[in-house]
Amino acid sequence: MSIDGGCRCGAVRYALATGHLPQVYCCHCRDCQTWSGSAFTEQAVVRDGAFAVTAGAPALFELTNPSGSISRQYVCGNCHTRLYNTNSARPGFVIVRGGTLDASDALEAVLHIWTKRKQPWVVLPEGVPAFEERAPAEAFGSLIVGEAQ
Numbered sequence: 393m394s395i396d397g398g399c400r401c402g403a404v405r406y407a408l409a410t411g412h413l414p415q416v417y418c419c420h421c422r423d424c425q426t427w428s429g430s431a432f433t434e435q436a437v438v439r440d441g442a443f444a445v446t447a448g449a450p451a452l453f454e455l456t457n458p459s460g461s462i463s464r465q466y467v468c469g470n471c472h473t474r475l476y477n478t479n480s481a482r483p484g485f486v487i488v489r490g491g492t493l494d495a496s497d498a499l500e501a502v503l504h505i506w507t508k509r510k511q512p513w514v515v516l517p518e519g520v521p522a523f524e525e526r527a528p529a530e531a532f533g534s535l536i537v538g539e540a541q
């Protein structure tokens with residue numbers, strides 16, 4: 393079963409070889425609010441071997457973080473939908489914007505981070521792990537999809 397997604401205009405399409413829809417984490421940080429033009433981002437963590445662009449050629453925006461890590465953001469060059477990114481601090485992973493998956497209406501959010509920046513009207517469900525700032529690496533373990541290379 394192929395898990396597919398793409399941009400708003402349809403020029404860029406991608407597929408996840410994960411066999412099932414990934415779970416997502418939500419980041420409520422200010423940067424994510426600005427990136428998304430919304431209250432938070434929904435992100436899936438996919439091993440890079442399980443991610444493939446299947447149509448179109450995404451445009452690249454590269455940003456060096458204050459920590460020195462390089463964030464590579466891939467967008468549709470036509471409609472500018474932000475699709476996925478990689479980060480030099482976390483090699484081997486692709487972070488996919490959950491809202492660009494075809495089945496985004498079926499996503500389950502299993503972790504919230506940077507909740508100290510969340511919009512006050514966003515009410516988190518009980519029992520879902522939430523961190524005021526970044527979360528330890530172990531917190532993402534159950535989220536990671538795709539075979540280890």
Ligand SMILES: [Zn+2]
Nearest residue numbers: 399401468471
């Ligand atoms: Zn597009």
Ligand SMILES: [Zn+2]
Nearest residue numbers: 419420421424
């Ligand atoms: Zn964020």
